[in-house]
Amino acid sequence: MGRWEPNARERLAKAALELYRERGYEQTTVAEIAKRAGLTERTFFRHYADKREVLFDGSGALQELAVSGVVGAPESAAPLDAMAAGLEAASGWFADRREHARQRQAVIVANAELRERELIKLASLSAALADALRGRGVAEPTASLAAEAGMAVFKVGFQRWIAEAEEATLSQLMRESMAELKAVTAHGQARPGR
Amino acid sequence: MGRWEPNARERLAKAALELYRERGYEQTTVAEIAKRAGLTERTFFRHYADKREVLFDGSGALQELAVSGVVGAPESAAPLDAMAAGLEAASGWFADRREHARQRQAVIVANAELRERELIKLASLSAALADALRGRGVAEPTASLAAEAGMAVFKVGFQRWIAEAEEATLSQLMRESMAELKAVTAHGQARPGR
DNA sequence: AGCGTCGATGACAGTCACTGACATCGACAG
DNA sequence: CTGTCGATGTCAGTGACTGTCATCGACGCT
Structure with a gap:
């Protein structure tokens, strides 16, 4: 396998998170990350496309999971319910x-560049989920709107899960957020949330 | 004012768009943009924070417009209807x-870095709109969900406006997309869009 | 044991985005 | 005519990222 120790990729990801936490993203150089992992800067870039990507290694697997959740939802499920199944899997x-x-x-x-990268990962997830909905026979623009609405639920639910000290399950918070979204978008309603 | 010709900022934005279109974003250097505008690279970075920002000069004004639309919506308007007013203004x-x-x-x-930048501008817009909703007395997470749902409508409506050869008004397309979103998120509905 | 292959790593040079420091120009006020 | 001040130019430097080539080490084959 590798020239020396195995798991070079994981060592790089671990070193990067540590350093980003210790001194911040901007104050960390790629050379420092590589050194802590016992590698060189050039090798870092063979494993990760750039300095940001090292924090998003699992995004591909997460996306596959979510998509499989949508694909596996009962055929009778409405678009937004299929999205809910995807969020459950995620x-x-x-x-x-x-x-x-x-x-x-x-x-x-804490860093704008990293926020940008996170947003494009979520946009990729949204596009993949819209694709899965289309695979279920949902037409445009319904598929895209359902996917974007589902992402809104994901963002709100995830943020609460991260922020709260309580021990609510992520999937619980997702379901609550989904219910709140449905309330907000309901027709002729008496101003929810006031 | 300037040392030579006026409107340095506008000249830089114009030169940048031209060059990005002619050779693509990555194949264009900041030095080339500055040269076409009759300036130096250093001056480019005094007007724009980075090579991407030059394409997003109007985002601040757009955001102010959208927020004022939400703030100016009738007090009786539900959160999502206030969002619709913001989209109308935008x-x-x-x-x-x-x-x-x-x-x-x-x-x-055509470029991932630019897509990232666009996404963070939209996220900033979403946050500002959620803020405006909170100013109207809308509680969390309703405000964030309504803002995100409104952004979904904006994305879908804008993309159609750009893509279509037809002469539909952007605000028309926004209203249509909003109606479709409400249909998708309606309870117990018979699978819209199939 | 000896040998050749091959994937992963190291070494090195180079480009370009971006920044800090300082000099300079040109308009304007007095 | 002169001092001020904002915008620009100049220059040196850092760090992300890339292309290229050499090298190492595991493995299979003989």
């Missing part, structure tokens, strides 16, 4: 990673 | 800039 991905997710999210919100 | 900003918006959007979608 919630499982984070379930046992709460502390890690908190640390990582604290680093991300 | 639509006016683009009304006479359709061709420019098309060219600019074509450049943005």
Whole structure:
């Protein structure tokens, strides 16, 4: 495998998160990350496309999970209910990673470049979910709107899960947020949330 | 004012869009943009924070417009209806800039860094609109969800306005998208869009 | 044991985005 | 005519990222 120790990729990700937390993202150089991982800067860029990507290694797996949740929803499910199934699957991905997710999210919100990268990952997720809905026969623009609405639910639910001291389950918070979204978008309603 | 010709900022923005269209964003250096504008690279960075920002000069004004639309909505308006008023105001900003918006959007979608920047501008807009809703007395998470839902409508409506050859008004497309969103999120509905 | 292959890593030079420090120009006030 | 001041030019430097080539080390084959 590698030239020396195995798991070079994981070592780089671990070193990066540590350093970003210790001195901040901007004050950390790629050379420092590589050195802490026992590698060189050039090798870092062979594993990760850039300095930001090292924090988003799991985004591909998360996306696959969410998509499979949508695909696996009962055929009778309405678009937004299929999205809910996708969010449920995604919630499982984070379930046992709460502390890690908190640390990582604290680093991300502290830096604009990292926030940009997170947003494009969420946009990619949204596009993949819209694709899955289309695969279920949902037409445009319904598919895109349902996917974007689902992402809104995800963002709100996830943020609460990270922020709260309570021990509410991520999937619980997702369901609550979904219910609140449906309330907000309901027709002729008496101003919810006041 | 300036050392030579006036409107340095506008000249830089114009030169940048031209070059990004001619050779693509990545193949254009900041030095080339500055040279075409009759300035130096250093001066470019005095007007724009980075190579991406030059394409997003109007985002602040757009955001102010949208927020004022929400603030100015009738007090009796539900959160999502206030958002619709904000989108209506934002639509006016683009009304006479359709061709420019098309060219600019074509450049943005062709490059990942520019897409990231666009997403964070939209996120900033969403946050500002949520703030405006809170100013109207809307509680969290209703405000954030309504703002995000409104952004979903904006994205879908704007993309259609850019893509279609037809002469539909942006605000018309926004209203249609809003209606479709409400249909998707309606309870117990018979699978819209199929 | 000896040998060749091959993927992962190191070494090195180079480009370009971006920044700080300082000099300079040009308009304007007095 | 002169001092001020904002905008620009100049220059040196850092760090992210890339292309290229050499090298190492595991593995299979003989």
